[in-house]
Amino acid sequence: MVKQRNLSRSIISSSSSARFFSIKAISLYLIFVFAFTIWVLVFSSRNIQTDDQTHRQHQHRDLIDSEKFRPPSSPPKKKMRESNGDAQLWTPPFSFGLHPCVKPTPKYKEFSESDRYITVRSNGGLNQMRTGIADIVAVAHIMNATLVIPELDKRSFWQDSSVFSDIFDEEHFIKSLRGDVKIIKKLPKEVESLPRARKHFTSWSGVGYYEEMTHLWKEYKVIHVAKSDSRLANNDLPVDIQRLRCRVLYLGLRFSPAIESLGQKLVERLKSRVGRYIALHLRYEKDMLAFTGCTYGLTDAESEELRVMRESTSHWKIKSINSTEQRVEGLCPLTPKEVGIFLKGLGYPQSTVIYIAAGEIYGGDERLSELKSRFPNLVFKEKLATEDELRGFTGHATKTAALDCIISVESDVFVPSHSGNMARAVEGHRRFLGHRRTITPDRKGLVKLFNKVERGQIKEGAKFSNLVQQMHQARQGAPRRRKGPTQGIKGRARFRTEEAFYENPYPECICSSKNPT
Numbered sequence: 001m002v003k004q005r006n007l008s009r010s011i012i013s014s015s016s017s018a019r020f021f022s023i024k025a026i027s028l029y030l031i032f033v034f035a036f037t038i039w040v041l042v043f044s045s046r047n048i049q050t051d052d053q054t055h056r057q058h059q060h061r062d063l064i065d066s067e068k069f070r071p072p073s074s075p076p077k078k079k080m081r082e083s084n085g086d087a088q089l090w091t092p093p094f095s096f097g098l099h100p101c102v103k104p105t106p107k108y109k110e111f112s113e114s115d116r117y118i119t120v121r122s123n124g125g126l127n128q129m130r131t132g133i134a135d136i137v138a139v140a141h142i143m144n145a146t147l148v149i150p151e152l153d154k155r156s157f158w159q160d161s162s163v164f165s166d167i168f169d170e171e172h173f174i175k176s177l178r179g180d181v182k183i184i185k186k187l188p189k190e191v192e193s194l195p196r197a198r199k200h201f202t203s204w205s206g207v208g209y210y211e212e213m214t215h216l217w218k219e220y221k222v223i224h225v226a227k228s229d230s231r232l233a234n235n236d237l238p239v240d241i242q243r244l245r246c247r248v249l250y251l252g253l254r255f256s257p258a259i260e261s262l263g264q265k266l267v268e269r270l271k272s273r274v275g276r277y278i279a280l281h282l283r284y285e286k287d288m289l290a291f292t293g294c295t296y297g298l299t300d301a302e303s304e305e306l307r308v309m310r311e312s313t314s315h316w317k318i319k320s321i322n323s324t325e326q327r328v329e330g331l332c333p334l335t336p337k338e339v340g341i342f343l344k345g346l347g348y349p350q351s352t353v354i355y356i357a358a359g360e361i362y363g364g365d366e367r368l369s370e371l372k373s374r375f376p377n378l379v380f381k382e383k384l385a386t387e388d389e390l391r392g393f394t395g396h397a398t399k400t401a402a403l404d405c406i407i408s409v410e411s412d413v414f415v416p417s418h419s420g421n422m423a424r425a426v427e428g429h430r431r432f433l434g435h436r437r438t439i440t441p442d443r444k445g446l447v448k449l450f451n452k453v454e455r456g457q458i459k460e461g462a463k464f465s466n467l468v469q470q471m472h473q474a475r476q477g478a479p480r481r482r483k484g485p486t487q488g489i490k491g492r493a494r495f496r497t498e499e500a501f502y503e504n505p506y507p508e509c510i511c512s513s514k515n516p517t
């Protein structure tokens with residue numbers, strides 16, 4: 001591979017130095033075209049691709065057809081006249097001409113009319129609900145059932161009273177998936193009063209499990225599903241089921257027109273005012289800190305407040321957490337200050353505009369000060385949108401999270417400070433749309449470096465920067481296959497260690513041009 005690349009590089013330079021219309025130039029040109037074709041073929045037929053494409057050649061960018069998949073609202077890409085360093089900071093990683101593919105294969109079993117029904121209560125925050133709904137649509141398809149519009153979670157930390165149609169475009173959801181599943185707004189009167197099978201379907205199940213569950217139809221006409229998240233396995237499912245999940249999440253489950261239009265308006269506003277921006281999912285919110293037990297950098301009073309919250313939240317199972325150990329393991333969200341050091345280390349200049357995709361930051365403005373001192377151009381939705389525009393959004397965490405989702409998916413660079421449902425869903429969506437740059441911090445590696453900075457063993461400077469950049473060369477969102485389970489872990493526990501389907505729907509929903517579907 002390396003040989004091929006060097007070959008084509010040396011031919012590029014010799015052809016440019018040859019005289020223009022000489023035979024030598026023409027034959028070199030032909031050799032170049034030939035070598036280049038082989039180079040492209042070799043790359044596109046390779047299934048496992050690494051993330052490390054930092055030395056890619058930008059002259060091949062025109063091969064990338066991913067730009068097509070940008071929504072029409074985004075402005076055309078600026079001409080590539082940036083220095084290499086700049087491109088490494090801002091442009092999408094080389095994506096080998098890969099493109100989204102969600103159409104069913106000829107073997108796909110189309111929807112057939114059914115008088116059996118699934119009702120579901122979707123649980124969790126916005127992105128947990130979105131991916132859960134995509135799973136449940138696929139489950140309804142497998143079980144040959146009509147799906148009733150999901151009920152949304154009103155009990156989670158976010159306490160949002162919104163119903164499905166407040167958050168999602170209900171008509172579009174029903175219409176766009178009509179070839180897959182029949183979706184209705186309410187149970188028909190005649191079945192409403194019938195007894196229902198109430199099921200907690202086992203997490204991470206395969207098609208076989210749900211086919212077995214169809215035995216419930218012998219006794220019941222309605223199955224009520226108590227939870228929607230992670231109902232399907234990440235791997236080893238038929239490609240048509242995986243593509244159905246993508247059709248739901250990326251095409252069928254659009255946000256409501258009010259959310260979608262404000263989201264796109266804010267994206268345009270950002271792009272026209274500042275050009276490019278980083279969307280930072282700063283998951284430094286009270287619930288996350290309490291849940292993970294991460295108190296690094298907090299006052300004793302704050303640590304205590306978080307401990308109390310954790311102990312009084314009944315559905316959080318782990319109560320006693322050693323914050324130091326948690327942080328060293330890379331299990332804590334980066335603090336705002338750490339994010340500042342990290343982004344500076346990556347080489348982003350002080351003038352970089354950073355959109356803060358988050359709810360309320362724990363500790364408020366004061367906690368943001370050391371991020372702000374490194375990057376003064378922080379943008380919050382409350383500043384970006386007018387009060388008038390945000391009316392109807394304030395007090396609805398799910399709606400504002402939806403705005404953050406849109407602005408994050410459309411950003412030039414997305415950086416999540418913690419792994420979680422939003423980080424995973426946005427990363428996967430960006431991969432799907434054309435491997436837009438997503439930088440996933442190596443929190444375990446970074447904490448080691450941060451601790452060295454703290455002990456004065458290394459300074460925030462060129463050497464530190466080099467280390468940070470090396471550490472993140474292969475964490476920029478370039479194409480690669482979804483990772484399987486951690487080696488050596490047996491039984492159901494391994495499902496937890498797999499990379500989530502919605503974090504990286506490659507290869508099922510991202511294809512090379514050779515298999516256009």
Ligand SMILES: *[C@@H]1O[C@H](CO)[C@@H](O)[C@H](O)[C@H]1NC(C)=O
Nearest residue numbers: 109112113114115116144145
């Ligand atoms: C789906 O269910 C209906 C009955 O509600 C039945 O007539 C039909 O054959 C089923 N289709 C499949 C593929 O099982």
Ligand SMILES: *[C@@H]1O[C@H](CO)[C@@H](O)[C@H](O)[C@H]1NC(C)=O
Nearest residue numbers: 321322323324325326327328
């Ligand atoms: C937490 O873990 C660290 C490192 O293992 C240890 O030094 C410290 O004493 C522990 N703290 C508590 C409160 O147990």
